[in-house]
Amino acid sequence: QVQLVQSGAEVKEPGASVKVSCKASGYTFTGPWLHWVRQAPGQGLEWMGWINTNSGDPNYAQKFQGRVTMTRDTSITTAYMELSRLGSDDTAVYYCARGIAAAGAKYFDYWGQGALVTVSS
Amino acid sequence: DIQMTQSPSSLSASVGDRVTITCRASQSISTYLNWYQQKPGKAPKLLIYGASKLQSGVPSRFSGSGSGTDFTLTISTLQPEDFATYYCQQSYSIPRTFGQGTKLEVK
Numbered sequence: 744q745v746q747l748v749q750s751g752a753e754v755k756e757p758g759a760s761v762k763v764s765c766k767a768s769g770y771t772f773t774g775p776w777l778h779w780v781r782q783a784p785g786q787g788l789e790w791m792g793w794i795n796t797n798s799g800d801p802n803y804a805q806k807f808q809g810r811v812t813m814t815r816d817t818s819i820t821t822a823y824m825e826l827s828r829l830g831s832d833d834t835a836v837y838y839c840a841r842g843i844a845a846a847g848a849k850y851f852d853y854w855g856q857g858a859l860v861t862v863s864s
Numbered sequence: 865d866i867q868m869t870q871s872p873s874s875l876s877a878s879v880g881d882r883v884t885i886t887c888r889a890s891q892s893i894s895t896y897l898n899w900y901q902q903k904p905g906k907a908p909k910l911l912i913y914g915a916s917k918l919q920s921g922v923p924s925r926f927s928g929s930g931s932g933t934d935f936t937l938t939i940s941t942l943q944p945e946d947f948a949t950y951y952c953q954q955s956y957s958i959p960r961t962f963g964q965g966t967k968l969e970v971k
Contacts, residue, residue: 778960780908788900788908788951790960804959838907848914849955850898854907 745769747777747839747855754861760827763858765839772820773797776842778851779813779824781835789835793842794822829862836860866890866954870963876971881942885966887935887952896956899928899937902965903948911950912937942968 750764765777779791792803794813801813807826815822822839837858840851867890877883887897895915900908910919912928915935925940939946947970952963 787965788953788962790962802958806959840908846914846917847895848898848917849896850910850913851900851908851953852910852913852919854909857907 745841745853747841747853749837749839749855749858752859752861754863755829756864757830757862759829759862760825761829761860762823762825763837763839763860765822765824765855767820767822767841770841772815773817777813777815777822778840778842779811780838780840780851780854782838782857783832783835786835791824791837796822826860829860831862834860834862865959866893866957866961868952868954868961868963870950870952870966872966873964874967874969876969877942878971879942879944883939883942883946883968885937885950885952885968887930887937887963889933889935889954889956892932893954893956895931896954897928897930897935898953898955899926900951900953901946901948902951908951 746768748766753761755761773796776793776795778793781789794801796815812825839855841853843852869888871886897915899912902908911922911926916928927938950966
C-alpha cells in the first residue's frame with residue numbers, strides 16, 4: 744500500500760534551516776511527483792512546490808523562491824524539503840503529498856503524516 | 865495567482881442533514897478542482913478530484929459538481945464522522961492554491 748512517512752518534529756531557532764524528509768513506499772517512486780504543503784497553526788493549507796521525482800527538477804512557489812530546496816534520493820525513495828532563514832511565521836506542519844495527473848485531473852491522493860516545525864528562540 | 869474562496873467559512877449541521885459547500889475561483893479553472901477533508905491533527909484526505917470524480921474508498925454520500933469558476937461539494941446525508949474541515953484546491957495552474965476552508969460543526 745502507498746505510504747509517505749515523514750521525519751519527526753523539529754524545533755529551530757530563528758535564522759536556522761530545517762530539512763524534512765518524506766519516505767515513499769508501495770509504488771514506483773519515480774512516477775508521481777511529490778509536493779510539499781504547509782499549514783500554520785489554526786490556518787489553511789499553503790502549497791510550497793513540487794519535485795519531479797524522475798528528473799529531480801523542482802518547481803517552487805514564488806513566495807519561497809531562494810529559501811526552499813527540494814531534492815530526492817531515488818536509491819532510498821525519499822524526498823526532502825529544506826527551508827532556510829526560518830522565521831516565526833514558518834512555524835507550521837509540513838506535509839508531503841503525492842501528485843497524480845490522470846484523466847484530465849491533477850490531485851494529491853496520498854499525504855504524509857506531517858512534520859511539525861517550531862521556530863522559537 | 866488564482867484565488868479560491870469558499871463559503872461558508874463555518875457551518876453548523878446535524879446528523880442526517882444535506883450539506884452544501886461552495887468554492888469560487890477568481891478565474892476559470894475548467895474542472896481542475898479538488899476537495900479534501902481534514903480532521904484535527906490529521907493530514908488532508910482526498911474526497912473529490914476533477915470537480916466531480918469520487919476518490920476510491922470515499923462514501924457515495926459525497927459528491928462534487930461545477931466547472932469554470934463555481935463548484936460545490938455536497939454531503940447527501942451527514943454522518944458523525946463527517947464533522948471536519950473541508951478545503952477546495954485548484955490544480956489548473958501554478959501555484960496550486962486552496963480555499964480558506966469550511967469548518968463543519970455539530971449543531
